[in-house]
Amino acid sequence: MVESNYDILAIVEGSTEKEIRDAFRRLALQFHSDRGGENEQFIKIKQAYDDLKIGKKYPETDYEKLKNSKVYSGDTEADIRRKNQILGQELSKEMKTAEEWAAALNLSNSTATRLFGSKTLGEIELERKATGALSIKGNFMAGSLSYDGPIIMQGSITSPSWTQEFKTDIHLTKGDFKFINPIENKYKIDNGARIIVDNGNVVVGNVYGRKYRVEDPQGRVGVFQIQEHRTHISAPKGKIIAENLVNTVLLEADTIIALNVEDDVILSAREILFYGGKFTYDSTIKLKQNGSVRFFENFSIQGLSGDAIIQLENGKKIRMFDLKTKKIKDLADEFVPNKENYRKDATIVGHGFTITYEMLDNLSKKPSKKQKNGWASRFGFSKN
Numbered sequence: 607m608v609e610s611n612y613d614i615l616a617i618v619e620g621s622t623e624k625e626i627r628d629a630f631r632r633l634a635l636q637f638h639s640d641r642g643g644e645n646e647q648f649i650k651i652k653q654a655y656d657d658l659k660i661g662k663k664y665p666e667t668d669y670e671k672l673k674n675s676k677v678y679s680g681d682t683e684a685d686i687r688r689k690n691q692i693l694g695q696e697l698s699k700e701m702k703t704a705e706e707w708a709a710a711l712n713l714s715n716s717t718a719t720r721l722f723g724s725k726t727l728g729e730i731e732l733e734r735k736a737t738g739a740l741s742i743k744g745n746f747m748a749g750s751l752s753y754d755g756p757i758i759m760q761g762s763i764t765s766p767s768w769t770q771e772f773k774t775d776i777h778l779t780k781g782d783f784k785f786i787n788p789i790e791n792k793y794k795i796d797n798g799a800r801i802i803v804d805n806g807n808v809v810v811g812n813v814y815g816r817k818y819r820v821e822d823p824q825g826r827v828g829v830f831q832i833q834e835h836r837t838h839i840s841a842p843k844g845k846i847i848a849e850n851l852v853n854t855v856l857l858e859a860d861t862i863i864a865l866n867v868e869d870d871v872i873l874s875a876r877e878i879l880f881y882g883g884k885f886t887y888d889s890t891i892k893l894k895q896n897g898s899v900r901f902f903e904n905f906s907i908q909g910l911s912g913d914a915i916i917q918l919e920n921g922k923k924i925r926m927f928d929l930k931t932k933k934i935k936d937l938a939d940e941f942v943p944n945k946e947n948y949r950k951d952a953t954i955v956g957h958g959f960t961i962t963y964e965m966l967d968n969l970s971k972k973p974s975k976k977q978k979n980g981w982a983s984r985f986g987f988s989k990n
Contacts, residue, residue: 609665610663610664610665611654611655611657611658611662611663611664611665612658612663614650614651614654614665615629615630615633615651615654615655615658616629616633617629619663623659626655626658626659627655630651630652630654630655633651634648634651634652637651650665653665693724693748693766694748694766694772695772696724697723697724697747697748697749697772698748698749698750698772699749700722700723700724700749701722701748701749701750701751702749702750703722704720704722704732704751705750705751705752705753707720707722707732708732708734708740708751708753709753709754711734712734712738712753712754712755715738716734717733717734717735717736718733718734719731719732719733719734720732720733723744723747724747728744728745728747729744730742730743730744730745730746730761731743731744737756738755738756738781739755739756739757739758739781740753740755740756740757740758741757741758741760742757742758742759742760742761743760743761744760744761745761745762745763745764746759746761746762746763746764746774746776746799747764747766747774748764748765748766748772748773748774749772749774749775750773750774750775750776750777751775751776751777752776752777752778752779753776753777753778753779754778754779754780755778755780755781756778756780756781756782756783756784756806757776757778757781757782757783757784758784758786759783759784759785759786759793760785760786760791760793761793762793762794762795762796763776763794763795763796763799763801764795764796764797764799765796765797765798765799765800765835765837766797773798773799773800774798774799774800775799775800775802776799776800776801776802777801777802777804778801778802778803778804778806779804779805780804780805780806781803781805781806782803782806782807782808782809782844783801783803783806783807783808783809783810783841784807784808784809785809785810785811788809788810788811788812788849789811789812789849791811792811793810793811794811794812794813794814795810795811795812795813795814795837795839796813796814796815796816796837797814797815797816797835797837798815798816798834798835798836798837798838799837799838800837800838800839800840801838801839801840802838802840803840803841803844804842804843805843805844806841806843806844807841807844807845807846807847808839808841808844808845808846808847808848808859809847810839810846810847810848810849811848811849812848812849812850812851812852813837813839813848813849813850813851813852813855813857814837814852814853814855815834815835815836815837815852815853815854815855815870816834816835816853816854817832817833817834817835817853817854817870818832818833818834819831819832819833834854835854836854836855836856837854837855837856838855838856838857838858839855839856839857839858839859840857840858840859841858841859841860842858842859842860843860844859844860844861845859845860845861845862845863846859846861846862846863846864846875847863847864848862848863848864848865849864849865849866850865850866850867850868850882851864851866851867851868851871851873852866852867852868852869852871853868853869853870853871854869854870854871855870855871855872856871856872856874857871857872857873857874857875858874858875859874859875860875860876860877861875861876861877861878861879862875862877862878862879863878863879863881864878864879864880864881864882865880865881865882866882866883866884866885866909867880867882867884867885867886867889868884868886868887868889869886869887869888869889870887870888870889871889871890872889872890872892873889873890873891873892874892874894875892875893875894875897876893876894876895876896876897876898877897877898877899878891878893878897878898878899878900879900879902880899880900880901880902880903881902881903882903882909883903883909884909885909885910885911885914885926886909886910886911886914887911887913887914888911888913888914889911889914889915890914890915890916890917891914891915891916891917892917892919893916893917893918893919893963893966894919894963895918895919895920895963896963897962897963898960898961898962898963899916899960899961900958900959900960900961901955901956901957901958901959901961902956902957902958903956910926910930910955911926912925912926912927912930913925913926913927914926916929916966918963918966918967919963920967922966922967924966924969926955929954929955929961929966929969930953930955931953932953932954932955932969933950933951933952933953933954934948934952934953934954934959935948935950935952937954937965941962941964941965
C-alpha cells in the first residue's frame with residue numbers, strides 16, 4: 607500500500623499542527639545522524655513533515671521525482687522507458703503486498719479493507735469478506751496476485767502495453783472468479799492479461815487481446831514484425847462464461863459459453879456453447895475427446911468464416927467451410943436418431959444441434975473408392 611506522510615510520522619490522519627510538529631521532533635531526535643540514526647530515514651521523515659505543512663498527504667512517487675528532478679529533460683524514448691519501468695515496479699510491488707495481506711487475512715479468517723495501487727495510475731480497493739471471498743473494486747492495471755479463494759471483481763483488468771516485465775497475472779487456487787454485471791458496467795479484460803482458476807468457474811464480459819505491427823528492429827524500410835498480447839483465461843476444471851472475444855484471445859476450460867468470436871481467438875474445451883452470430887477470421891476451436899460443439903443462433907452460418915477451424919484432440923482438423931453447409935439429414939441415423947424433428951435443409955451448424963467429437967472425427971475421414979458406397983454413406987459423406 608502507498609504509505610502516507612501521516613504513516614511516516616506515525617500519527618493519525620487529521621492530526622493538529624502541534625501533533626505533527628511534535629511527532630517530527632520526536633522522530634528527528636531518534637533518527638538524526640548526529641545521534642547515530644539513519645540519515646536516509648531522517649530525510650524521509652523531514653520530507654513528510656514539510657509535505658504535511660503544505661497539506662500534501664502522500665510523498666512523491668519515484669515517477670514524480672523523476673519528472674520533477676533537475677535532470678529531467680523531456681519525453682525522450684529513454685525517459686519514457688525509464689518512467690514506465692518505475693511505474694511497473696511500483697504497481698508490481700503493491701500487488702505483491704496486496705497478495706501477502708490477503709493471504710494473512712485468509713490464514714486468520716479475518717475481514718478487512720485496504721487500498722493498494724499507484725497514486726499516479728489509480729488505486730484499487732481490496733476487501734476480504736467473512737465468506738472468504740476477496741472483493742476487488744477498481745481497475746487492475748499491472749502485477750501478479752494469487753489468492754486461495756473466490757474473487758469478486760468490480761472493474762476492468764488490463765496488462766500494461768508500456769512495459770513487458772510486469773504483466774497482469776491473477777491466479778485462484780480455489781473458488782470462482784466473477785465480474786459483477788460486466789456487460790452493464792462495461793468491464794473488460796484486455797491487452798494480454800492472464801486469469802488462471804485452478805478449481806472453479808470464470809464469469810467475465812468482453813475479452814480483448816492486442817496485435818500490432820512494429821518496425822523491423824534491423825531498420826529495414828517497409829519491413830514489419832507482428833507483436834501480440836494474447837489475453838488468456840483458463841479454468842481447466844470449470845466453466846468460462848464470456849461475451850465477445852476479439853483479437854488474439856485464448857480460453858481454456860472444461861466448458862466454454864460465449865457469444866461472438868472475432869479475429870484469432872482460440873477456444874479449447876470439452877464442451878463449447880456458442881450463442882452469437884460471428885465466428886470469424888483465423889479462429890480455432892480445439893475440441894477435447896468425447897466433447898461437443900453447439901451453435902444456437904439459427905443464422906450463425908452467415909457469420910461463420912470458412913477459414914475457421916475445429917481441431918480435434920487427435921490432431922484432425924475440419925474447416926468451417928466444409929462443416930457449415932453439412933445437413934443434418936445427411937448424417938448417419940446412429941448420430942441423429944430423431945431426424946424427423948429437423949427441417950430437411952437444417953444444417954448441423956445452428957439450431958442448437960449437438961455436434962459431437964465422434965461425428966467430427968468420422969466426417970474428417972477420407973474413404974477409399976471401395977468404401978464410398980458403404981462406409982462413407984454410413985457416416986454422412988455424399989458420393990461426390
